[in-house]
Amino acid sequence: MKTAIAAFAAIAFAVPAIAAPQVGKPAPAFTAQTAAGTTVSLKDYAGKTVVLEWMNSGCPFVKKHYDSGNMQKLQADAKAKGVVWLTVNSSAPGKQGHVDGALAAKEMKDWKSQPTAYLLDPAGKVGKAYDARATPHMYVIDGKGVLRYAGAIDDKPTANPADIKGAKNYVTAALGAVAAGRAVADPVTRAYGCTVKYPDA
Numbered sequence: 001m002k003t004a005i006a007a008f009a010a011i012a013f014a015v016p017a018i019a020a021p022q023v024g025k026p027a028p029a030f031t032a033q034t035a036a037g038t039t040v041s042l043k044d045y046a047g048k049t050v051v052l053e054w055m056n057s058g059c060p061f062v063k064k065h066y067d068s069g070n071m072q073k074l075q076a077d078a079k080a081k082g083v084v085w086l087t088v089n090s091s092a093p094g095k096q097g098h099v100d101g102a103l104a105a106k107e108m109k110d111w112k113s114q115p116t117a118y119l120l121d122p123a124g125k126v127g128k129a130y131d132a133r134a135t136p137h138m139y140v141i142d143g144k145g146v147l148r149y150a151g152a153i154d155d156k157p158t159a160n161p162a163d164i165k166g167a168k169n170y171v172t173a174a175l176g177a178v179a180a181g182r183a184v185a186d187p188v189t190r191a192y193g194c195t196v197k198y199p200d201a
Contacts, residue, residue, distance in 0.1 A: 056097030151189030
């Protein structure tokens, strides 16, 4: 199992470099359909802090944070403070983690997840706009639409739930800094996890 997980991680880190959005600059605009069948755009949340979380339910690194309840707690805590939390699935049809609206809804129910919305991105347009490489890959956008954080969920790049305790959660830290009007201490970190399963080129 450890060998398989190490392979997932190695693959995630081996994604070729593409143009990435810059922290401190406006976050890429996007429009996407939700699992509920509605259409949302980043501009719909102007004035609010937004978290983007890349999801693939088949990924052991995602399962680490969902099976333990860690991701759901982060979602609920953020939403209680007025933060918009958008879970994004960029897995292409036929690839690991791909879901339609019904399956996405089932995943949310089974895991008791708490996003503001679950966005379906099967063509990978939103993911590629953000250079999302891993699941989970996390981003924090402030109320002015500026990207303030991009990277890992925490500083323990493993699939072991036991490592959550004592880990530095970069998303929580970034949200706290944004709420206080401070600079984010670690604005860019290296995301860890499985590769985002984009459509074949």
